[in-house]
Amino acid sequence: MTEIQAQSLPVSLKGKDVLGAARTGSGKTLSFLVPVLEILYRRKWGAMDGLGALVISPTRELAIQIFEVVRSIGGFHTFSAGLVIGGKNLKDERDRLARMNILVATPGRLLQHMDQTVGFEADNLQVLVLDEADRILDMGFSRTLSALLSHLPKSRQTLLFSATQTDSVRDLARLSLKKPVHIGIQTREAGTTTGSNIAIPANLEQHYLSCTLDQKLSILWGFIKTHLQSKILVFLSSCKQVRFVFETFCKMHPGMPLLHLHGKLKQTARLAMYTKFTGAKHAVLFATDVAARGLDFPAVDWVVQVDAPEDAETYIHRVGRTARYESKGNALLFLMPSEEEGMLAALARKGIDVGKIKAKMSKVQSIENQLQNLAFQDPELKYLEQRVGTETAAQAFVSYLRSIHLHKDKSIFKLAELPAERFAESLGLPGAPKIKFLSKEVAKQKKNKSRAAEEAEAEVLEEKAAEAADSKDSDEDGGDLHESSDEEGAQDDEETDMKPAKSGALRTKYDRMFERKNQNVLSEHYAKLIDAGADAGDEEDFITLKRADHDLAGLELHDPAADVSKRKQRMGRAKRALMEGGMSSKLVFDDEGNAHQPYEMEDASAWMAEKGGLAGVKEAGQLFAEGEKGKMQVATVLDKQEAREKKREKKRKRKDRERGEADDIMSGTAVLASIPDDDGYVSPVFDLPSGGESDGETWTAPPPAKRSKASHADRQILFEDDEELALRLLRQR
Ligand SMILES: Nc1ncnc2c1ncn2[C@@H]1O[C@H](COP(=O)(O)OP(=O)(O)OP(=O)(O)O)[C@@H](O)[C@H]1O
Numbered sequence: 207m208t209e210i211q212a213q214s215l216p217v218s219l220k221g222k223d224v225l226g227a228a229r230t231g232s233g234k235t236l237s238f239l240v241p242v243l244e245i246l247y248r249r250k251w252g253a254m255d256g257l258g259a260l261v262i263s264p265t266r267e268l269a270i271q272i273f274e275v276v277r278s279i280g281g282f283h284t285f286s287a288g289l290v291i292g293g294k295n296l297k298d299e300r301d302r303l304a305r306m307n308i309l310v311a312t313p314g315r316l317l318q319h320m321d322q323t324v325g326f327e328a329d330n331l332q333v334l335v336l337d338e339a340d341r342i343l344d345m346g347f348s349r350t351l352s353a354l355l356s357h358l359p360k361s362r363q364t365l366l367f368s369a370t371q372t373d374s375v376r377d378l379a380r381l382s383l384k385k386p387v388h389i390g391i392q393t394r395e396a397g398t399t400t401g402s403n404i405a406i407p408a409n410l411e412q413h414y415l416s417c418t419l420d421q422k423l424s425i426l427w428g429f430i431k432t433h434l435q436s437k438i439l440v441f442l443s444s445c446k447q448v449r450f451v452f453e454t455f456c457k458m459h460p461g462m463p464l465l466h467l468h469g470k471l472k473q474t475a476r477l478a479m480y481t482k483f484t485g486a487k488h489a490v491l492f493a494t495d496v497a498a499r500g501l502d503f504p505a506v507d508w509v510v511q512v513d514a515p516e517d518a519e520t521y522i523h524r525v526g527r528t529a530r531y532e533s534k535g536n537a538l539l540f541l542m543p544s545e546e547e548g549m550l551a552a553l554a555r556k557g558i559d560v561g562k563i564k565a566k567m568s569k570v571q572s573i574e575n576q577l578q579n580l581a582f583q584d585p586e587l588k589y590l591e592q593r594v595g596t597e598t599a600a601q602a603f604v605s606y607l608r609s610i611h612l613h614k615d616k617s618i619f620k621l622a623e624l625p626a627e628r629f630a631e632s633l634g635l636p637g638a639p640k641i642k643f644l645s646k647e648v649a650k651q652k653k654n655k656s657r658a659a660e661e662a663e664a665e666v667l668e669e670k671a672a673e674a675a676d677s678k679d680s681d682e683d684g685g686d687l688h689e690s691s692d693e694e695g696a697q698d699d700e701e702t703d704m705k706p707a708k709s710g711a712l713r714t715k716y717d718r719m720f721e722r723k724n725q726n727v728l729s730e731h732y733a734k735l736i737d738a739g740a741d742a743g744d745e746e747d748f749i750t751l752k753r754a755d756h757d758l759a760g761l762e763l764h765d766p767a768a769d770v771s772k773r774k775q776r777m778g779r780a781k782r783a784l785m786e787g788g789m790s791s792k793l794v795f796d797d798e799g800n801a802h803q804p805y806e807m808e809d810a811s812a813w814m815a816e817k818g819g820l821a822g823v824k825e826a827g828q829l830f831a832e833g834e835k836g837k838m839q840v841a842t843v844l845d846k847q848e849a850r851e852k853k854r855e856k857k858r859k860r861k862d863r864e865r866g867e868a869d870d871i872m873s874g875t876a877v878l879a880s881i882p883d884d885d886g887y888v889s890p891v892f893d894l895p896s897g898g899e900s901d902g903e904t905w906t907a908p909p910p911a912k913r914s915k916a917s918h919a920d921r922q923i924l925f926e927d928d929e930e931l932a933l934r935l936l937r938q939r
Pocket residue numbers: 207208211228229230231232233234235236368369499500501502526527530531
């Protein structure tokens with residue numbers, strides 16, 4: 207028996223609530239499944255007693271895995287057990303739910319049944335298990351979980367298990383457990399910190415290597431080629447990254463089976479990958495964090511984190527896929543120079559010490575050219591076009607940067623410091639796609655830097671002036687000053703040196719990409735990237751070409767007017783007409799040829815007489831002033847309209863972008879935005895064909911709040927009012 211089992215079983219079998227934490231692979235599953243079966247057995251639970259135990263798991267794979275353990279250890283019991291994981295036919299599940307004694311479920315689908323399925327009652331529930339509770343919360347299920355808890359009887363026993371303890375888990379424990387016994391956790395009240403080194407398996411060897419972003423894929427390739435007799439799990443930060451690396455490495459034939467697992471795979475494919483990797487002796491599985499928690503792949507030799515984990519908890523879960531139970535394992539973390547200090551400090555705070563190793567660069571062979579060659583083999587179909595099942599380097603590029611942009615800990619993940627151009631080249635791209643958030647970040651950094659530099663310079667100048675006064679030690683400060691400016695100068699030189707060298711160097715296929723037969727493909731593709739038109743999807747909207755100055759044959763010039771909405775164009779025309787009408791276009795020239803307003807050239811007394819004396823002039827002045835006031839009002843109204851329009855457009859774009867980002871985050875984890883219901887998977891208990899019901903785990907954008915509809919209508923009315931007013935004022939003129 208493992209430690210957590212030995213400590214928790216006596217407590218849970220007595221019917222007490224348990225808050226359990228133990229390192230990954232230490233046997234937590236049995237720590238809660240044994241009491242589930244034992245308690246129901248002792249209470250003589252029968253077919254007619256309904257739901258007796260409920261196990262909630264964050265992901266479908268984990269739920270299936272737990273269900274398999276229930277089947278294998280519960281074979282001699284007569285309980286009926288079922289699996290409710292979404293992506294299946296709701297109606298078929300409904301028919302069988304009422305007869306289940308034990309259910310293993312993911313939260314969303316379960317709540318759907320609790321809300322909608324007649325006859326599905328949990329009033330009699332004896333034991334509730336929350337496995338990987340922190341992950342359930344991380345995935346945004348906290349509201350679902352609260353709703354679920356409200357459906358369950360208070361008299362139940364609750365067992366909550368996780369490999370890491372976070373504040374949100376403690377909050378959940380406060381909400382869902384009654385006087386829990388803490389197993390494997392020191393409480394804060396006892397004056398000690400929680401979640402320390404306990405989570406790391408003792409048999410795990412941990413290493414990290416420092417490398418630049420553009421070296422990552424070459425090092426990974428080298429690592430795989432030198433570990434062909436191993437079982438390797440590779441973590442990347444997004445589905446698109448996983449797909450891109452998987453697809454390109456497959457084409458490069460490393461000499462061992464390659465697999466991939468991420469949230470955008472169909473359920474059948476996910477399950478197939480999971481099963482294949484479980485059974486494989488030697489294989490590489492490229493995965494997102496969907497594979498980070500709970501999954502019990504046997505005999506994984508290496509966990510390689512090519513993209514750094516978001517935080518120390520994720521690190522613990524990822525490396526926990528190896529060195530499980532009593533087996534040994536190795537973990538390798540790639541850290542970029544900008545991440546090194548922050549990530550090592552974050553790990554150290556959890557008591558995790560990772561040793562530095564160096565990649566044998568002699569064995570690392572750059573795969574940049576191979577990636578570029580792949581781009582050339584069939585760029586139109588395989589590389590540049592976005593087709594289902596094919597990932598482009600540009601998408602991988604954008605999604606990686608986006609993941610860095612979204613990571614919370616900015617002391618570790620510094621977007622502006624990433625070598626975007628080099629990274630793009632390393633993926634085989636002909637230059638970095640321009641990404642709006644990246645440009646903004648860089649601009650922000652530059653601004654901060656230049657402000658800091660200005661301040662520093664001012665400080666130094668002040669000091670220098672003071673020092674010049676007493677002419678002491680000026681060399682030292684001056685030296686520093688020179689040193690830093692020299693450095694900058696050196697950098698500049700390097701940059702300017704590089705450019706001619708580059709253009710003068712032998713041209714590769716990559717360089718010729720812009721000049722030869724693929725020009726049309728490229729120009730079309732890049733024109734698409736530039737043209738973030740109304741029809742473009744999130745991704746296109748997101749990417750614009752930075753190097754738009756390439757002289758590409760066939761690249762039609764983009765008409766900026768096409769980007770302007772008809773309403774805006776109309777407004778612009780009206781404003782122009784107004785301005786033209788408002789400004790006197792008649793000028794009178796004097797003898798020297800200088801232009802003058804007509805009134806400047808008139809004889810003042812004659813003009814006064816013409817207007818009927820002083821009173822007439824005053825009246826004319828008033829009329830003129832009123833006319834100008836009217837014009838100003840019209841201009842103000844139009845300006846306001848334009849500003850409002852701009853604001854709305856900006857908001858719409860932001861929302862589109864956020865929706866795109868949310869999709870990617872969700873698909874980076876186990877929350878599936880795109881898994882269709884019909885995936886053909888047959889549940890061990892439920893025979894679940896496809897159905898149109900919404901998937902409990904499917905993330906959908908929340909419907910727009912009623913208030914926003916109303917405010918939109920209000921804004922519409924305001925807008926129409928403004929237009930009406932503008933027209934009226936124009937007519938008055
Ligand atoms: N008492 C035991 N004797 C032998 N093997 C065990 C025992 N308990 C668990 N195991 C095995 O150890 C492995 C890890 O167990 P389990 O998946 O429950 O770990 P875990 O603590 O839930 O890990 P994670 O935190 O990653 O979810 C499994 O393959 C399981 O079969």
